[in-house]
Amino acid sequence: MINNVQIEQVIIMDKHADELSKLLVKVVEDDASLGFLPPLQLSDANKYWMNVLNPQVLLFVAKINNQIVGSVQLQLCTKQNGAHRAEIAKLMTDPNYRRSGIARSLMNKAEERAKLEGRSLLVLDTREGDPSNLLYSSIGYIQAGKIPHYARSANGELHSTVLYYKSF
Numbered sequence: 332m333i334n335n336v337q338i339e340q341v342i343i344m345d346k347h348a349d350e351l352s353k354l355l356v357k358v359v360e361d362d363a364s365l366g367f368l369p370p371l372q373l374s375d376a377n378k379y380w381m382n383v384l385n386p387q388v389l390l391f392v393a394k395i396n397n398q399i400v401g402s403v404q405l406q407l408c409t410k411q412n413g414a415h416r417a418e419i420a421k422l423m424t425d426p427n428y429r430r431s432g433i434a435r436s437l438m439n440k441a442e443e444r445a446k447l448e449g450r451s452l453l454v455l456d457t458r459e460g461d462p463s464n465l466l467y468s469s470i471g472y473i474q475a476g477k478i479p480h481y482a483r484s485a486n487g488e489l490h491s492t493v494l495y496y497k498s499f
Contacts, residue, residue: 352376364458419455
């Protein structure tokens with residue numbers, strides 16, 4: 332467990348895009364299933380980050396010594412029948428800092444903010460078999476089901492995704 336982790340919300344992307352782009356490239360190269368395949372070009376990662384922020388997407392980053400080592404998104408549902416829910420997306424931790432509580436801290440922050448936003452249900456999905464499945468189960472997320480052949484990996488193999496939810 333790392334004690335000097337600071338979790339911050341990113342409001343303006345400009346000063347964070349380069350660091351976030353490097354983080355995204357690094358975790359994708361390390362086989363994270365985040366919607367991208369290696370080799371991910373830094374310019375493509377930067378294009379992605381420059382289009383992330385909007386009023387419905389809240390972005391949180393974890394910093395150690397003022398360097399970004401992780402991030403997570405809280406995507407607020409804007410449908411009339413979904414104003415009580417949000418989705419957790421793109422949770423990532425620098426491979427050099429995994430298993431040190433960063434992802435858990437990011438999830439705690441996203442959950443706190445979801446409650447402040449009046450959300451009582453969080454949903455997410457992750458590739459079956461990834462270490463993130465253990466994290467989500469350990470912090471109270473309940474497996475709702477699986478979708479087979481959902482995501483393709485760099486070698487062309489198709490993987491299932493596991494759907495989780497948590498109610499407050």
